[in-house]
Amino acid sequence: MSLIARHLEAQGIVTMCMASAMDIVCAGRPPRVTFVDYPLGHTVGKPLDRVGQLDIVRRGLLGLASMTRAEQVEILPYRWAETDDWKAEEWRKGGAGGKDERKPRDTSPQYQTEQDRIFAEGS
Numbered sequence: 001m002s003l004i005a006r007h008l009e010a011q012g013i014v015t016m017c018m019a020s021a022m023d024i025v026c027a028g029r030p031p032r033v034t035f036v037d038y039p040l041g042h043t044v045g046k047p048l049d050r051v052g053q054l055d056i057v058r059r060g061l062l063g064l065a066s067m068t069r070a071e072q073v074e075i076l077p078y079r080w081a082e083t084d085d086w087k088a089e090e091w092r093k094g095g096a097g098g099k100d101e102r103k104p105r106d107t108s109p110q111y112q113t114e115q116d117r118i119f120a121e122g123s
Contacts, residue, residue: 002028003119016067018043018060026073027109028120033073034060038080039090045078052078 002025005015009031017033019025020043025033036043036056044060045053056076063074080086111117 001025002030005030005032006122014064016060016064018056022073026071029071029122031070031072032063032067033071034063034076035073036076036078038078039086042080046080 001017005017006029008015015031017025017030019033019035020038020040022035044056056078059074059076067074109120111120
């Protein structure tokens with residue numbers, strides 16, 4: 001998503017990435033990001049929460065005009081639950097057999113190939 005957004009921006013088409021996985025989307029250095037700290041698959045809101053969904057989408061669209069710096073991120077104030085316990089639960093239930101086998105995330109980008117790194121970093 002980030003690479004496509006950067007390509008479109010280079011062609012003069014303004015883009016907005018809407019994301020709920022900050023480290024993943026920022027690794028690709030997109031031009032603009034509207035971030036909501038919700039589980040994957042719920043980037044534009046909770047199921048059946050039409051008001052919240054509409055606000056998230058509206059704020060993303062408004063960011064097209066208001067975000068003027070490169071790689072700018074707007075973090076929306078929405079919360080999935082009263083506590084962040086849901087994050088541990090999402091981590092536990094992911095992957096095969098209910099156990100998440102992925103490596104823990106960190107802030108350094110990781111690429112499958114050198115060509116991926118070149119595309120992502122633009123060098």
